[in-house]
Amino acid sequence: MAKRDYYEVLGASKGATAEEIKKAYRRKAKELHPDRNKDNPGSEAAFKEVGEAYDVLKDADKKAAYDRYGHAAFEGGMGGGGGRPGGGHGDFASSFSDVFDDLFGDFMGGGRGGGGRQRAARGSDLRYNLRVTLEEAYNGLQKTINVPTTVSCDSCNGTGADGGVEPTTCPTCSGMGKVRAQQGFFTVERSCPTCSGLGQIIKNPCNSCHGQGRVEKERSLSVNIPAGVETGTRIRLANEGEAGMRGGPSGDLYIFIEVSKHALFEREDLNLFCRVPVSIATAALGGDIEVPTIDGGRSRVKIPAGSQSGRQMRLRSKGMPALRGAASGDMFIELAVETPVNLTSRQKEILREFDTLSEENNPESSSFFKSVKSFWDSMKS
Structure with missing residues (x-):
């Protein structure tokens, strides 16, 4: 056929x-x-x-x-x-x-063409969450952190064998790190159960690390936090993660930044916002106020007469520095006109007199109530 x-x-x-x-x-x-x-x-x-x-x-x-x-x-x-x-x-x-x-x-462990045996296992990456204040994010800082991790065993120099003796070739997989089994028409390949895919075995494991080549230890690291970091910023420290198995390369340490909320400033990208209460008299007559800045200084801001709540004034380059580059954000002052409370009889009398005399001085109120009157008239007709 x-x-x-x-x-x-x-x-x-x-x-x-x-x-x-x-x-x-x-x-x-x-x-x-x-x-x-x-x-x-x-x-x-x-x-x-x-x-x-x-x-x-x-x-x-x-x-x-x-x-x-x-x-x-x-x-x-x-x-x-x-x-x-x-x-x-x-x-x-x-x-x-x-x-x-x-x-x-x-x-x-790399397929058929790579020689078969896996290399010594790389250590795991580590994550460390670090909280900083807004002032620290503005200035940058050098901070020492303590990281629980695994380090190379000094007793066996990371080999996992007693006395630092080199491991021997695994007799089960002949150093390939994997074994194959025929199941009907299928050839199934698995990591070697004897050496866990490493291709080598240790006859006399190290007493300190029990053949792992690494031990648990808390490390102190000095970390440079650059100015301009914000919540979510990630800093990578290469080779500062867990030590690898039996002399394998170390993983990396990733530091994730969280910037705490501030009592005075609210951050939005590079800009800062500061809500400043002002009296009715200051808002009406105008005047100068003194506001704080994130660098610890003070700035005088002129309030125009007739300012309303929500009005914003900009202080250029008084915001946060950019993480990369020389740019800086701005600081915005938002006015909050404050209504006085716990008035005395005399204060109430003065305010009533003022209210009577100021009908022509409230253009927004006049416009609003005119629109209300027109609305009601239209509903009647």
């Missing part, structure tokens, strides 16, 4: 790319797997046919020969494989193993 065209077997076009061929193979292999076709006695043969087709078309050289000569490329010695496509490697297990590596190689 004549062999079917390999492209037809996979359901791919002759101009298909390597990625398209791989996708077609995955689809067909899943469709024809014997475990899903137990009532179909021909599924196993079809399944192997798909594996044979993919074994040829996945290889650029074999594919080129097949595109030119067809099945004849692998007959009579042309392919160097004794009549089998791919030189004796056309079985399904080999083909599926390649796809398996493509899919899961990153989780197995």
Whole structure:
């Protein structure tokens, strides 16, 4: 019986790319797997046919020969494989193993082509939450923090072995760090259970670290917090995280900044806002007030006569510094006209007299009540 065209077997076009061929193979292999076709006695043969087709078309050289000569490329010695496509490697297990590596190689320690054995494990990254005041965020500071972490074991120099002796090759995986097991048509690859994927074992573990190559310890670190940081700013300290396993590289330490709320200032990006209460007399007559600034200084602000609550005045370059660059934000003074409380009889008398005399001095009130009167008149009509 004549062999079917390999492209037809996979359901791919002759101009298909390597990625398209791989996708077609995955689809067909899943469709024809014997475990899903137990009532179909021909599924196993079809399944192997798909594996044979993919074994040829996945290889650029074999594919080129097949595109030119067809099945004849692998007959009579042309392919160097004794009549089998791919030189004796056309079985399904080999083909599926390649796809398996493509899919899961990153989780197995680097796939088939990287020498197999995993390197010594890198230490974990650490996170440290640091709260600073708004003044500290404005000025920047040098701060010492205590970080609970793991450090390289001094007793074994990080090797995990007693006396610092070098680990030996794992006899189970021969140093590859992984083992393979045949399960029917599948080749399953797992991390070696003996060495946990490291490819090496320790015969005499260090008493201090119990073979880990690292011990728990609290470290004191001096951290430079630059001026201009804000809540959410992240500072990375390379190699200051947990020590790696058995001499592996250390992780990094990430410091996340949180700026505390301030009693006087509210921050918005680089700008600061300060709500300042003023008396009715000052708002009406105008005057000067003294306001604080984030650098600890004072600034005099002129209040124009007739100022209303909510009016803002800007003090340029009195805000927060930019984290990068020489720019600075502004400070905005927001007036809050304060209504007096607990008035004396004399104060009330003066205010009533003032109210009587100031009907023409409240343009906003006059405009509002005129609009109200017009509204009521329209409702009546």
